[in-house]
Structure formats: C-alpha cells, structure tokens
Amino acid sequence: MDIRFGPVNASTPIQHMPTAEVCAVAATIVDDVLSRGRTLDNAARHRLRTTRPESWPEVREIAWGSIRWAYRYRPILRHRLHKPVRQRESVLENLMLCALYQYDHLDEPEYAITSSTVDAARILGRKHSRQLVNAVLRSHLRDRDPVFETTAEFRYATPEWLLSAVRHAWPDNWQEILDNFNLHPPLSLRVNPLHNSREAYLARLKQAGLSASPSQLSPWAVTLEKPVPVTKLPGFADGDVSVQDAAAQLSPLLLGALENHRVLDACAAPGGKTGQLAELTEQGFFLKALDMPDRIHLIEENLQRLGLTAQISAADATQPGQWWDGEPYDVVLLDAPCSGSGVIRRHPDIRVLRRGSDIPALADKQLLLLRRLWPVLKSGGRLLYVTCSILPAENDDLVNTFLKLEPEAKISRVDFSHGIKTRLGHQFLPGKQGDGLYYAMLHKQ
Numbered sequence: 001m002d003i004r005f006g007p008v009n010a011s012t013p014i015q016h017m018p019t020a021e022v023c024a025v026a027a028t029i030v031d032d033v034l035s036r037g038r039t040l041d042n043a044a045r046h047r048l049r050t051t052r053p054e055s056w057p058e059v060r061e062i063a064w065g066s067i068r069w070a071y072r073y074r075p076i077l078r079h080r081l082h083k084p085v086r087q088r089e090s091v092l093e094n095l096m097l098c099a100l101y102q103y104d105h106l107d108e109p110e111y112a113i114t115s116s117t118v119d120a121a122r123i124l125g126r127k128h129s130r131q132l133v134n135a136v137l138r139s140h141l142r143d144r145d146p147v148f149e150t151t152a153e154f155r156y157a158t159p160e161w162l163l164s165a166v167r168h169a170w171p172d173n174w175q176e177i178l179d180n181f182n183l184h185p186p187l188s189l190r191v192n193p194l195h196n197s198r199e200a201y202l203a204r205l206k207q208a209g210l211s212a213s214p215s216q217l218s219p220w221a222v223t224l225e226k227p228v229p230v231t232k233l234p235g236f237a238d239g240d241v242s243v244q245d246a247a248a249q250l251s252p253l254l255l256g257a258l259e260n261h262r263v264l265d266a267c268a269a270p271g272g273k274t275g276q277l278a279e280l281t282e283q284g285f286f287l288k289a290l291d292m293p294d295r296i297h298l299i300e301e302n303l304q305r306l307g308l309t310a311q312i313s314a315a316d317a318t319q320p321g322q323w324w325d326g327e328p329y330d331v332v333l334l335d336a337p338c339s340g341s342g343v344i345r346r347h348p349d350i351r352v353l354r355r356g357s358d359i360p361a362l363a364d365k366q367l368l369l370l371r372r373l374w375p376v377l378k379s380g381g382r383l384l385y386v387t388c389s390i391l392p393a394e395n396d397d398l399v400n401t402f403l404k405l406e407p408e409a410k411i412s413r414v415d416f417s418h419g420i421k422t423r424l425g426h427q428f429l430p431g432k433q434g435d436g437l438y439y440a441m442l443h444k445q
C-alpha cells in the first residue's frame, strides 16, 4: 500500500490571524470532542457562546480542521511529547494539535501561530505550561516530518476500522473516498419551487455577488463556489431556499406523483426531506412527519421558515401502536439513523466518535425500523429506504436481510444516471456532486 504524507490541501485564507482567544476556544471545542466524546455541533454550540460572533469563522476553521486531521496530528504530537499528557491536561494537548493543524492549513506565519498558541495556554489557565507548549511547537517546526512508522490510518487521518470497511466496500474508489473525507464540503442549496425557479434563484445569487452553479444531480440544487452564512443567502429567512446536499434531494424523483397519497416521513428531523416534500404538497397529499420528542422542534422550525405545514408527531417510529391511526400509508420514507459515513466531510467528528462496533448495532436498529414500519404501508405501497452511509452493512446487506424476512417486499429498481447501481439500490459516493447517500425502493405486493 502506498503510504505517503499528504495530501494536506491548500492553505485556507481566513480573514484575520487567529488570536490567542480564538485558539483557546477552538482548543476547548476540540478537547470536548476528542477527550470527552461530545459531538462537534454540541461542543461548538456551547463554547462559541463564550466568544464574539466575529471570531466564529476562525474558531470553526481551526476546530473543524483539527478534528478532521486528528488521526494525522495526534500521532505526530504524541511522538514529540516524551510522556503522555495527563487526562486533566488534555486541553493542552488539543491546543497544540490545533497549532499543528494551523501550520499546515492556514496561510499565516508560523511564529504568529506559535505565539497565539502559547498565549492561549494562559487563557486556558495553564500559564505554567507555556514553556512546554513553546518547546514542543518549536521542535515540531524544526522537523515537520518526524521519522516514525506511519500507517494508512495516519495517511488518511481515518481510524483503521473505517478505513478497512471503506476499502473492502469500494475496492476501486476507496482512496478517493478517504481523501474526500478530508476536504471542506461544498454548500449546496435546495431552491423552493413554490417561490422561485432554480434559474431565477441563480440570478438572485449572482446579483448578491455569490457565484453558484446548478447541480447535475438534483433539478432543485445549486452549489455555491464558496460557503457563506445562511443569513447572506437571498430570501433564506422567507423560505426561498434551504441548505441541503444535492444527493439528499432525490427522494421526490423516486417517489413520483403523490396526488391523494398518504405519505409518512418516519425519521424526519431536522426536516430537510420533510420540507422538500412539503414544497410539493400543491400536488395535494397528506404528509405526516415523525421523530423523537427532543428533535421535533427542528422540523417545526424548518417548516415554519418555509411557510408550510405537515402533521408532526413526537413519537418512536418503532412503536406504531402509539402514533398510527390504523389507516395505511401509500408511501413511507425511512431516512434511517446511520453511521453518517457518507457525510464525514461535513461532520468530521464521526471519525472520532464512531466505533466499528456501532455498525452492527445501527444495522439492528435500521432493520427494526423497517420491520415495524412495514405493516403501516398498504399493499401496492412503496417504502423508500435512505441512509447517508456508504457501508453495505447499513445499505444493500441490510435491505437483503429485510427481503428475506418479508416475502411481500420486492425491490423496485432505482435508476439514476449518476452514482453507482448496487445489487439492490443505488449509491452515491461523497464527491464533487454531493454526499454519500444510499437509496433503495421497496414495493409491497
């Protein structure tokens, strides 16, 4: 296997030199994720509150980037630190990890990064450790590529279990997929057809000085050349557009005409696909969206922004007795909870927080959801199974197990000109066009 250092993608220009405060906040976010197992979104929500909104883009760049590359920089750092940092001092190690990330990825002078990092140790209440931080960083700068045994895990900044799973599943594309995990994701939007055509919205973006291009995957999608905060998107607050990856926008193409149908979106939060279906309800159909109680507000907020409605229920989809009125559905959309292995570039903490042993447990949950939802589907109805995973255990293999258990379930072929046709469904791999989504269409006889 070819194991090299790299690729470390081109440096990222950010607006201001990260200050010591920015480095300190980024380090606490990274520490929350790497040392305490918190999700990146949760950690950022909590920690960003402690700093000025103007510095958020810099904090995010450093925190997201350091987590994205943790499997690269952690071994380098541990090689430099002659003895392991004590657990309660983990924030110091993660502060230094952030510096290693910045040296390679930010277009800023090394001495300035070192100086902000050393000052950040003081902000973090580790004044006594400033010398240690300075010494470790300087020794790293003297010899950026230490000689020690590197592995594919190091090369791709990806844990061994995931690397093997991807390699096994995609023998022809695994390197491309793993490299893609380390890229900054594009910002893709879904244009609301009730408010404007895609061409009209592209013209509005151009007028606002934002370069974007139409997606080849989804007729509603546009991809921005450079991501911007949603507040900069014309008409975002009025529901003219939503943030959604292009590969995640394809359910309506598979579900076809829905007039007079009863449609169930069984795992709906935060409501990306519910919102998209609601944008089509002019066709005249009933739409119900389910999710767990603590996630329902996300669907409500999304629909409110779009000015659209659906019947929303806080309920466990595996317990139809609690939410089903007994009237069968024509269509069930099951966008199942999964490993997220197809969206790692957007959620770099997945690589750190997930374990190989999670996959069988997730597959059990996916199978349970499929089996418990099957009875609510009427004969002749369709169930669209979707994941944002690229692992067969959650996709084709899982659907295959289900088909063996439910003789009334038959596969309807899913046909797209992009992506990869699999034995039972269709797989999009993460890349320029979109994220790694899987679709399989089941038909009830």
Ligand SMILES: C[S@@+](CC[C@H](N)C(=O)[O-])C[C@H]1O[C@@H](n2cnc3c(N)ncnc32)[C@H](O)[C@@H]1O
Residues within 6 Å of the ligand: 266, 267, 268, 269, 270, 271, 272, 273, 274, 290, 291, 292, 295, 315, 316, 317, 318, 335, 336, 337, 338
């Ligand atoms: C992949 S996300 C769905 C994304 C959503 N469809 C969208 O497009 O925005 C999976 C969702 O399944 C929900 N979920 C997990 N187990 C569930 C269950 N037993 N009943 C209902 N929802 C569940 C999770 O809370 C999560 O919101």
